[in-house]
Amino acid sequence: xxxxxxxxxxxxxxxxxxxxxxxxxxxxxxxxxxxxxxxxxxxxxxxxxxxxxxxxxxxxxxxxxxxxxxxxxxxxxxxxxxxxxxxxxxxxxxxxxxxxxxxxxxxxxxxxxxxxxxxxxxxxxxxxxxxxxxxxxxxxxxxxxxxxxxxxxxxxxxxxxxxxxxxxxxxxxxxxxxxxxxxxxxxxxxxxxxxxxxxxxxxxxxxxxxxxxxxxxxxxxxxxxxxxxxxxxxxxxxxxxxxxxxxxxxxxxxxxxxxxxxxxxxxxxxxxxxxxxxxxxxxxxxxxxxxxxxxxxxxxxxxxxxxxxxxxxxxxxxxxxxxxxxxxxxxxxxxxxxxxxxxxxxxxxxxxxxxxxxxxxxxxxxxxxxxxxxxxxxxxxxxxxxx
Ligand SMILES: Nc1ncnc2c1ncn2[C@@H]1O[C@H](COP(=O)(O)OP(=O)(O)O)[C@@H](O)[C@H]1O
Ligand SMILES: [Mg+2]
Numbered sequence: 001x002x003x004x005x006x007x008x009x010x011x012x013x014x015x016x017x018x019x020x021x022x023x024x025x026x027x028x029x030x031x032x033x034x035x036x037x038x039x040x041x042x043x044x045x046x047x048x049x050x051x052x053x054x055x056x057x058x059x060x061x062x063x064x065x066x067x068x069x070x071x072x073x074x075x076x077x078x079x080x081x082x083x084x085x086x087x088x089x090x091x092x093x094x095x096x097x098x099x100x101x102x103x104x105x106x107x108x109x110x111x112x113x114x115x116x117x118x119x120x121x122x123x124x125x126x127x128x129x130x131x132x133x134x135x136x137x138x139x140x141x142x143x144x145x146x147x148x149x150x151x152x153x154x155x156x157x158x159x160x161x162x163x164x165x166x167x168x169x170x171x172x173x174x175x176x177x178x179x180x181x182x183x184x185x186x187x188x189x190x191x192x193x194x195x196x197x198x199x200x201x202x203x204x205x206x207x208x209x210x211x212x213x214x215x216x217x218x219x220x221x222x223x224x225x226x227x228x229x230x231x232x233x234x235x236x237x238x239x240x241x242x243x244x245x246x247x248x249x250x251x252x253x254x255x256x257x258x259x260x261x262x263x264x265x266x267x268x269x270x271x272x273x274x275x276x277x278x279x280x281x282x283x284x285x286x287x288x289x290x291x292x293x294x295x296x297x298x299x300x301x302x303x304x305x306x307x308x309x310x311x312x313x314x315x316x317x318x319x320x321x322x323x324x325x326x327x328x329x330x331x332x333x334x335x336x337x338x339x340x341x342x343x344x345x346x347x348x349x350x351x352x353x354x355x356x357x358x359x360x361x362x363x364x365x366x367x368x369x370x371x372x373x374x375x376x377x378x379x380x381x382x383x384x385x386x387x
Pocket of ligand 2 (some may be wrong): 135221270273274339340
């Protein structure tokens with residue numbers, strides 16, 4: 001028993017000595033190729049075995065003949081394991097190289113081309129991770145491309161929209177200059193309308209740019225939904241009367257909300273103007289506000305006869321306008337397809353949500369806003385239509 005323990009101790013001593021001598025080599029190779037490291041580890045195992053055997057033989061536990069036999073066995077298995085380490089190491093190195101080549105295809109037009117068979121699970125996992133990254137990159141690029149296209153389309157559309165009133169203004173200015181305008185007062189009034197339309201369009205563009213840059217500074221205050229709707233109805237009244245459209249308040253709960261009153265009035269105003277314009281004379285546009293799970297839902301319902309289902313998903317897109325060509329409207333509205341994009345931007349800046357669906361004789365736009373605190377105790381009187 002004692003002998004056995006001594007043999008173990010001597011073998012450990014020999015192996016430790018070999019390990020100590022090999023340590024600097026292992027340290028140097030640590031940052032080099034994995035093939036070299038594998039080779040070094042196999043060489044260390046062989047050297048430790050040989051050193052332990054020699055130590056045991058020195059202590060007379062092995063005869064000279066036995067030492068020769070054991071060393072021959074160690075030498076042969078050493079050659080085999082070194083060769084195996086070298087082969088395996090080269091396979092891993094080749095696999096890594098192939099993966100590195102594949103990695104260069106991440107972000108290329110064709111997308112990531114995964115290596116056929118990565119030699120280890122780690123390399124296979126890395127390959128999968130690269131594949132996912134490449135997929136995400138492709139998606140981001142696709143989004144960027146779509147955004148770019150819509151931006152170009154918007155700029156082209158806006159340029160066209162700006163050019164039309166400008167051409168009109170130039171023609172009228174020239175006529176006045178040449179003294180060929182007969183009814184100068186009418187020319188001036190017409191010019192005033194065109195200038196207002198241009199100003200409204202530039203104002204919308206500026207607002208949208210601020211929203212899209214995330215630079216919309218909200219001045220939040222606690223206001224009643226009731227007052228917001230009242231204000232918007234008063235603003236849209238003249239247009240509704242001129243268009244022969246009835247404006248009705250179909251149930252407005254007097255709930256408090258914490259919003260930028262000016263911006264939400266703009267939201268309601270945009271929705272009302274759209275609704276009135278889309279509704280034929282004698283039709284009805286109804287505004288309502290109800291409470292739903294801690295949210296206030298403002299709704300504007302018109303009599304437009306419904307929006308084609310395939311267009312419902314696009315109405316809030318910047319610059320999108322339904323069917324009609326880009327011709328300026330008689331009522332002087334900008335009509336550049338920015339109104340609903342602004343609506344969505346403002347509502348989202350308030351942590352709210354906008355939706356649209358077809359309902360009744362037309363469509364229904366809804367704006368969901370978070371409420372604050374309990375509703376006031378006294379019931380406000382039912383709201384009267386402004387038109
Ligand atoms: N209430 C509505 N009823 C029917 N169609 C609408 C309504 N509101 C908006 N739309 C459609 O959505 C388009 C985009 O609206 P908007 O962004 O306000 O731009 P614009 O009013 O300048 O056309 C409109 O051109 C119209 O086709
Ligand atoms: Mg509009």
